[in-house]
Each structure stands twice: as structure tokens, then as C-alpha cells.
Amino acid sequence: MGNYKIKPNKLKGEVKIPPSKSMAHRAVICASLSNGRSIIKNIDFSDDIVATIEGMQAFGAKINKKHKCVEIEGIFSENNLVKMKENREIDCNESGSTLRFLVPIGNLFEGENHFIGRGNLGKRPLDIFYEIFDKQNIEYTYKEKELDLRVKGKLKPDVFSIRGDVSSQFITGLMFILPLLDGDSKINITTELQSKGYIDLTIDVMKDFGVEIINNNYKEFIIKGNQNYIEREYKVEGDYSQGAFFLCADAIGNEVISLDLKENSLQGDMETIDILKRMGTKFKRVHSAIGGKAKELTGTVIDAKGCPDVIPILSVVACLSKGKTEIINAERLRIKECDRLKAIKEELSKLGGIIEERENGLIIEGIEEFKGGVEVWSHKDHRIAMMLAIASTRCKNTIVLKDYECVSKSYPHFFEDFKSLGGIIDEWNMG
Known part of the structure; x- marks a missing residue:
């Protein structure tokens, strides 16, 4: 070094x-989950953002990196001819956002998702997701103190009770996927919610891509199912x-x-x-x-x-x-x-x-x-x-x-x- x-x-x-790394993560994910072609402008290709881009590519998004921008053909676009692999490896590098945002997204699809990473990422707690997996009979295995997580199974609409004092990233990860499920869901926050600004950011970016979430004073979030992310041109601040x-x-x-x-x-x-x-x-x-x-x-x-x-x-x-x-x-x-x-x-x-x-x-x-x-x-x-x-x-x-x-x-x-x-x-x- x-x-x-x-x-x-x-x-x-x-x-x-x-450009905002937090907003870039969210915009890339929303565009990748859309049914059309989006352009995300003003992006720096830091290690964390590259990890999220490559993760969404593993799920089937077609993403072309250009100077300071990306062109994204969404996973659900008719023009996207990329065939997603049955078993996928997602390298999160050292990005906690990539890991906690993409773990729930993987539960949209059939097959196994294998999450790997490096540095201290494997030490970051994922118990909130494990509790959800246990409740919904989703298969998973992991190793202690290193990131080697395998998950297999599709998430179902539900009422999710989540602590708000661990990391808002868990809540954001669920917010990305729940609007796409065939049924309504609710996220109940069981403690005081920390990092409210990051949740505001998630809801705002999702709204820009056509998906609505109802925020009841940060104590519960009501999420209608069967929504669709729409393609758009977006500039990261x-x-x-x-x-x-x-x-x-x-x-x-x-x-x-x-x-x-x-x-x-x-x-x-x-x-x-x-x-x-x-x-x-x-x-x-x-x-x-x-x-x-x-x-x-x-x-x-x-x-x-x-x-x-x-x-x-x-x-x-x-x-x-x-x-x-x-x-x-x-x-x-x-x-x-x-x-x-x-x-x-x-x-x-x-x-x-x-x-x-x-x-x-x-x-x-x-x-x-x-x-x-x-x-x-x-x-x-x-x-x-x-x-x-x-x-x-x-x-x-x-x-x-x-x-x-x-x-x-x-x-x-x-x-x-x-x-x-x-x-x-x-x-x-x-x-």
C-alpha cells in the first residue's frame, strides 16, 4: 500500500x-428494477458504486458505464435480452450499502444468491434479515466474521417488524423489493428510527422512479404491492x-x-x-x-x-x-x-x-x-x-x-x- x-x-x-454515493446507489438500483431504459448522470465510479452496479448486473440489469454516467436497461424491460444465471455471485467488496440493499433484492428471483466481500464487511450484523428468512422459510447459510452468505428463496408480502437503531440500510433494502411483490406489505419500526435522513432519501429516489411508500411518522411504512419502477433520466446531486x-x-x-x-x-x-x-x-x-x-x-x-x-x-x-x-x-x-x-x-x-x-x-x-x-x-x-x-x-x-x-x-x-x-x-x- x-x-x-x-x-x-x-x-x-x-x-x-x-456526486452523492447514497443517491447513486439508490438510483442505480431503481433504474435496474425498472421495465425500461434509464440514464443516470453525474456518477463517480467509486469502489462502492461499482459493487452495486455489478451486483445489479448479476440480477440481470444491462448496464453500460460511460463518462460520469450509466445507461441501464432494467431487469424487467422487454428490450433486455440478458439471461440471468440460476446461481449468482454478488461481490459486495467492502460496501455495507451494497450488501444490505441487495440481499432482499435477490429474494425476487429463483435460484441461489451468494454474497461475498472483504475487509470488515463480514462483521457487520445481518440478524434482521436472518429473522425474516426464518419466518418465511427462506434457506440461508453463512459464516461467522466473514462475508460468505448463501440465500435461496423468494420473499412474500408480509408485516415486517424491524429495529430502527441498528441500520436504516435494512429498511431501505426491504423498501426496494416490497412494492414489486404480489400483495401489500408493512414495515413496523420497533425502536426509535436512527438515520431518518437516509430513509427520506430512499423514499424520495423511489418516488422519482414511480414507486410510492407511505410514511406514518417513521413508525410504520405502508407499501402497496404490484407497483412498477419506471425508466427515467436522473442526475445525482x-x-x-x-x-x-x-x-x-x-x-x-x-x-x-x-x-x-x-x-x-x-x-x-x-x-x-x-x-x-x-x-x-x-x-x-x-x-x-x-x-x-x-x-x-x-x-x-x-x-x-x-x-x-x-x-x-x-x-x-x-x-x-x-x-x-x-x-x-x-x-x-x-x-x-x-x-x-x-x-x-x-x-x-x-x-x-x-x-x-x-x-x-x-x-x-x-x-x-x-x-x-x-x-x-x-x-x-x-x-x-x-x-x-x-x-x-x-x-x-x-x-x-x-x-x-x-x-x-x-x-x-x-x-x-x-x-x-x-x-x-x-x-x-x-x-
Whole structure:
């Protein structure tokens, strides 16, 4: 794996934020389940999106990748002559979204679906699906702590009772398939629903493709059967999960204008702006361009329930804010690409951060600036790698970032953008 030597330097300029990975997953799936031909524009072919594209191809969608877009002939299109295999292998790579979205979709079809992956993906819980499979007599086998899941059987309309505090991805996965079944279904949420923004996003994208879901105050979702996804042309908006890195860069003293961030977006990670405002950042927006400045940052309480993916970079801001910041309800960060709470504590502490790790969060005491002058490690996690790159802009001394290539999972061109804004990086041979 590669290593970068990053010299502290202020970032300045404009950056086009990549398209939303969350929306791209959903648009590719909806178009693939349609009975016609769709064009999805503004797509980055990150590792996660490629995993979803190849998964839907395994189910019979005909997908042609072009520059920044895909053409999709839906599985149920009369013009789709692709013959689906009886037994299918779906390689989810390290994408939790791909896995949890596509497991239920596989239950639309006859034959066996074999889900594989790598990294920590096999450690992510799938018990919610296993309970459904047991109830509906769907055959499945799996291995502990690695992704080797085989599923055979078709899902039937039903009332599904699901916890809302594990991952909204289970709910989204069911939402994709239930409208296509021959009968009505209902999803009852048995606990408080976390990550409501992701469910809003799912319902909104599905509506764009002609499928309706009734949301009763996030406590139950009523889904009529025998609906059809319709083909359409769709443009993916900019990604607040990736934009958060540059919004936070602004908060700690850089001068970046982030482009393509929709003002009235339904993305849950748009909460980054509200959190940074509470900490003292003032933003100026012109349509989809936004930049911010902070005279003085102060600590706050950050609830990770609705925005777990932006906690790493918000932790950088917390380290450079006066007083104490408490990050709560963040236990899900332990089952991401790495144990992110542990990784944040370890790596930012190397830079001089004062961080206490708790079971479900972090306590961070503010400092003036990071020291640098050390080697830090991405933990092979894209969000930790990008977190450390942004932190370098407020270091006294150069850092060496180990295993930087993992950014390809979600933001393949991150370091190109970083350099275009003034970031100073060089390949570094550890030997």
C-alpha cells in the first residue's frame, strides 16, 4: 500500500464535490428494477458504486458505464435480452450499502444468491434479515466474521417488524423489493428510527422512479404491492458526506468554496452545516456553492445518530475548538470499515489531540493546533484517510499518511482535489 508525506499548507480555491454515493446507489438500483431504459448522470465510479452496479448486473440489469454516467436497461424491460444465471455471485467488496440493499433484492428471483466481500464487511450484523428468512422459510447459510452468505428463496408480502437503531440500510433494502411483490406489505419500526435522513432519501429516489411508500411518522411504512419502477433520466446531486471534509476544512481556517451541494438536500449528512454553525462557523451560500469562516470555534454536543459518516472529520474540528466537545450515540462507528472511534482516538492523539474514547462516543478537549511530525495510519478506511489529510492543514510539522489508497472506496479523486487546492503531498517510501 502507498504512503503520502503531507506538508502543512492552507487549502484555498473551489472544489466540485463528487456526486452523492447514497443517491447513486439508490438510483442505480431503481433504474435496474425498472421495465425500461434509464440514464443516470453525474456518477463517480467509486469502489462502492461499482459493487452495486455489478451486483445489479448479476440480477440481470444491462448496464453500460460511460463518462460520469450509466445507461441501464432494467431487469424487467422487454428490450433486455440478458439471461440471468440460476446461481449468482454478488461481490459486495467492502460496501455495507451494497450488501444490505441487495440481499432482499435477490429474494425476487429463483435460484441461489451468494454474497461475498472483504475487509470488515463480514462483521457487520445481518440478524434482521436472518429473522425474516426464518419466518418465511427462506434457506440461508453463512459464516461467522466473514462475508460468505448463501440465500435461496423468494420473499412474500408480509408485516415486517424491524429495529430502527441498528441500520436504516435494512429498511431501505426491504423498501426496494416490497412494492414489486404480489400483495401489500408493512414495515413496523420497533425502536426509535436512527438515520431518518437516509430513509427520506430512499423514499424520495423511489418516488422519482414511480414507486410510492407511505410514511406514518417513521413508525410504520405502508407499501402497496404490484407497483412498477419506471425508466427515467436522473442526475445525482453532490455528496454532503464528501463535502463535509471541505466544509470542516473551512471551519478550521482553510478557504474552500464547495460546489454542487444542493441547498434543500434530503441527505442526512447535510447536518454537518448545522453542527459547524453551532460551533461558530458562518457560511455564505450562492445557489449550490458554499464556503465558511470561523473567528473562534467552541465545543458542542454532537449526536451521531443521524450522521455517523461525518464524525471523523467533525472530530478534527472538535480538537481545534475551545472547550469540550462530546460525541454521543456513535456506537455504530465501531462496525464500519474499521472501528472508527478507536481509529479517531489513536490517530488524532498522535497529532496532539486530547481525546477520551467511550463505549458509544468520544470526549474531546480543544487544543490550539496539531503538532504533526509523526506517521499516521488510515486503518485502510477512506474516511480516516481523508480526516487525516484535512487535519494536516493545521499541523505544525509534516505528517506521513500510511495506506492512503483506501479513498477509492468513496472518493477516488480526493487527493487530486486536495492538491488542486494547495495541498502539498509526495509519495513516501517507508523503507
